[in-house]
Structure formats: C-alpha cells, structure tokens
Amino acid sequence: MNPAIPLEFDFQPRTRIVFGGGTVERLGELVRHNGGTRVLLVTDPGIVAAGHSARAEKSLTAAGLEFTHFDRVVENPTTEVVEDCVDTARREKIDFLVGLGGGSSMDAAKGCNFLLTNGGRMEDYWGVGKATKPMLPLIAIPTTAGTGSECQSFALITHPKTHVKMACGDVKAAARVAILDPELTLTQPAAVAAATGMDALSHAVETAVTTRRSPVSSMLSREAFRLCSRSLRRVLDEPGNVAARADVLLGAALAGLAIENSMLGAAHATANPLTARFGIVHGHAIGIMLPAVVRFNARSPEVAAIYHQLALQSGLLDDCGSNGSAGGEQIARFLSAYRKKAGLPGSLSGFNVTQGDLEELATDASKQWTGSFNPRPLAVSDFISLYRTVLDNGNGANE
Ligand SMILES: [Fe+2]
Structure with missing residues (x-):
C-alpha cells in the first residue's frame, strides 16, 4: 500500500432505508417492487400481540400478496428456532422474507434465508461469505431501536448447547429494504x-x-x-x-x-x-x-x-x-x-x-x-x- 494513502475502503450500501411515521404501511408496495409474491413474515408473539404484524399483513393484503407468518422467534434465537422457521418457509414455498421485530426476528429471518437457499446447517455459515447460491430478498422492519440488524449482513444465531452466538455474515443476507417506522418502537x-x-x-x-x-x-x-x-x-x-x-x-x-x-x-x-x-x-x-x-x-x-x-x-x-x-x-x-x-x-x-x-x-x-x-x-x-x-x-x- 502506498504509505501516502493511510487507508483503503470499499463502501457499498446494500440496504435501501425507508424512514418515517406510518412507513410500515408501504410494506406491500416494497415487497412487490422487489419481486415478491409469497411472503413469510418472521416475528415473535409479542409483536403479534402489539398489533404490528396485523398492520404489516394488512399492507401485504392490500398489495394482493400471499403470505404466512412464523411467530415463534425467541430472544437470542437458536439454530433450532431457525430450522423450525425453515420448515414453515419450505412448506409454504415462499419467495420473499420479512423480518419484523427486534434483532432476534431479523436475525432469525436472515438465518432462515441461509438454510432455505443454500442448505446445510447454520454452523456452515459461521464467518463471512460462506453462502455460494443466491438468497431470497428480505425486508427488515425493526420494532426496537438498538441492534441495527436491519442494516447489516450478519445473522447472530445462538448454538443451543454452547450458547455461543455465531455471527453468520454474507452480503447476500443483507436486507434489500429497511423500513424504519418510529411508531412501531413506541410499544x-x-x-x-x-x-x-x-x-x-x-x-x-x-x-x-x-x-x-x-x-x-x-x-x-x-x-x-x-x-x-x-x-x-x-x-x-x-x-x-x-x-x-x-x-x-x-x-x-x-x-x-x-x-x-x-x-x-x-x-x-x-x-x-x-x-x-x-x-x-x-x-x-x-x-x-x-x-x-x-x-x-x-x-x-x-x-x-x-x-x-x-x-x-x-x-x-x-x-x-x-x-x-x-x-x-x-x-x-x-x-x-x-x-x-x-x-x-x-x-x-x-x-x-x-x-x-x-x-x-x-x-x-x-x-x-x-x-x-x-x-x-x-x-x-x-x-x-x-x-x-x-x-x-x-x-x-x-x-
Ligand atoms: Fe451490540
């Protein structure tokens, strides 16, 4: 490296950021824009109870999209939760993922994407750039303000026995769109x-x-x-x-x-x-x-x-x-x-x-x-x- 140049970088934002009150209602339009027809909404029971998944589903319905939801995400999702989610995704033959919730829901959706499209076990993707096949498009909608998972290509998935958090990263796992709706964080x-x-x-x-x-x-x-x-x-x-x-x-x-x-x-x-x-x-x-x-x-x-x-x-x-x-x-x-x-x-x-x-x-x-x-x-x-x-x-x- 030329010593006159102190550093090198390669900056490519991969995630479109849609920000503003009520923007969750644009979900259907944004799924359509990114080519989705059958959506899996990955979330947890608290988000369902708060009414956020109903708002997301209303938008999907208005856009004429088919969808199903997986609402069994837990805090610090394990490989077992991800595998459960993959079973639902396979059964429903989905072509688009939405992660709605805290970092756990977004990470579980990313983890599901790795296994659904590239096969194998979560452990196979521990590290960076281990997915060789294309992955499905994903939209991330955070309901907590903290992890920043919506703007990252990493899924943090916990090993059920060792409790070690495996950081599985691949640029293909980054969300196509992050919908940042502050109203969702009020709950x-x-x-x-x-x-x-x-x-x-x-x-x-x-x-x-x-x-x-x-x-x-x-x-x-x-x-x-x-x-x-x-x-x-x-x-x-x-x-x-x-x-x-x-x-x-x-x-x-x-x-x-x-x-x-x-x-x-x-x-x-x-x-x-x-x-x-x-x-x-x-x-x-x-x-x-x-x-x-x-x-x-x-x-x-x-x-x-x-x-x-x-x-x-x-x-x-x-x-x-x-x-x-x-x-x-x-x-x-x-x-x-x-x-x-x-x-x-x-x-x-x-x-x-x-x-x-x-x-x-x-x-x-x-x-x-x-x-x-x-x-x-x-x-x-x-x-x-x-x-x-x-x-x-x-x-x-x-x-
Ligand atoms: Fe952190």
Whole structure:
C-alpha cells in the first residue's frame, strides 16, 4: 500500500432505508417492487400481540400478496428456532422474507434465508461469505431501536448447547429494504428500550475507533452517536415522544451500517462471553463493559482525539477550556450516567461472577473475532484487568 494513502475502503450500501411515521404501511408496495409474491413474515408473539404484524399483513393484503407468518422467534434465537422457521418457509414455498421485530426476528429471518437457499446447517455459515447460491430478498422492519440488524449482513444465531452466538455474515443476507417506522418502537417495554439503547450507543462508540474505520463509517458513527446521545434520555423520560424515538431508531440503524463497514471492538468481545456463560442480557453486558473499554482505549492519543471530537460534536463537551483529550472520560461518564438513569446494571455484582471466573472469561474474550478490530490490541491479561474493573462497583471505578 502506498504509505501516502493511510487507508483503503470499499463502501457499498446494500440496504435501501425507508424512514418515517406510518412507513410500515408501504410494506406491500416494497415487497412487490422487489419481486415478491409469497411472503413469510418472521416475528415473535409479542409483536403479534402489539398489533404490528396485523398492520404489516394488512399492507401485504392490500398489495394482493400471499403470505404466512412464523411467530415463534425467541430472544437470542437458536439454530433450532431457525430450522423450525425453515420448515414453515419450505412448506409454504415462499419467495420473499420479512423480518419484523427486534434483532432476534431479523436475525432469525436472515438465518432462515441461509438454510432455505443454500442448505446445510447454520454452523456452515459461521464467518463471512460462506453462502455460494443466491438468497431470497428480505425486508427488515425493526420494532426496537438498538441492534441495527436491519442494516447489516450478519445473522447472530445462538448454538443451543454452547450458547455461543455465531455471527453468520454474507452480503447476500443483507436486507434489500429497511423500513424504519418510529411508531412501531413506541410499544417497546421500557426495560427493552433502555438495554437496546445502550447497545446502539455502544455500536456508535465502538465503530468510531476500530482499526477498520473509514471516513464514511466515521461519519455514520458520529451521526449515530449524536442522535442517540441527544434523545435516549428523552425516550426514558417521555416514552410517547415520537421525535425522540425517531432519533434513536435512525441512530441505531446508522450505527448498524457503521458496524457493517467498521466492525466492533473490545466491549463486544468482553460482553459476549458474559452472555454465553452467565446469561447476561447483551445490552446489560455491553453497558457494564463499555465505559471501562472507552477508558482503556483512550490511553491511545489517536483514539483519545477521536473520542474528543465525538464528545464535542455531540455537545457532551464544550470547546472552551477542554484540553483535547478530555472527550474519552466525558463519553465514559455520559455512558455511566445513561446506564444509571436507565436502571441498567453497573457492575458484575449480582451475576455470580467471581474473581475465579475472570481468566476463563478473558480467554473467551481474546478469541472473539470482534475484538480483533479494537484500536488497542488486548492480551488476555488486559481482558482480565477490564473484567476486574467491573467485578463490583464498590470502589466506583466504573462510574
Ligand atoms: Fe451490540
């Protein structure tokens, strides 16, 4: 590589984004536009009960489309859930998929697409670019604001025995269209909105500094952080505020698009083993780890400068009197303050994690592919130190 060119990137958005109140009603038109005739709507019972799937089905009916729905998606969908979904898809001879719900429904729809079109088992697609045959078109409609799955080509599917989340990625698995309708996010339970909001913030903060970042992904990370940081607390205070919900929904999607181009870092590498071994909800595990990771990364002057810009552009810092490296600490404090306001756990106390577990957790974290993009490389001993910082909050080290 020419040393005068600091980086290379290849940016190709694969997902059309349709954003706005009531846009779920455009589903039928968008399925038709993308060539669908027989649709499988992949969702979960909560989304059916909230009336969202009825709105989606009404739009499909109005467009004269045939459809069936699979509503057995669960949180952290396993290969078994995906296989169940594939059985329905085969039986109904569908030619189009719609994932309606949180990240779990969208991931299950993507997982179903892999097996339906390319055969085999979910494990065969663990990694990137393992699908050799074309896949069916997919429309993703998030009803939570957080994972950004609607803008990514990865399906996170959990192994039923090991509980390891397998990231199965292929550009062909990315949704053709993401319908972002803020009205659908009004029904999120408060606890879900709080945890998924933390996840969206983490995607913006982690993608901003990875070794894969580019000018385009950085632009997405900055806007995602600006939107989520200005409106997440408002969502907690005023759950019916559609403008605040719209900010967070769009911010989460842009952060998802940033992940697609920039990957993630050590907060996800350390959070994933906490979910696999101790069943800690993803957004909770992320919330516990992220401030410590930001402080760890901010020891690099280059990363500290990025955090500083992020804090300035989001209004967390004001230009006067800031010393050019205060942003990392400011972001860590903002994240801890959001976590506290949202009632999310601030440490590992209460999760039965002991000092004796840290070595195994750190070894698992060091094997996470996602950690390899963290701007500062981490040895197992660094992962142990990070976990130790959050083992309990008695010393306030993570505040
Ligand atoms: Fe995440």
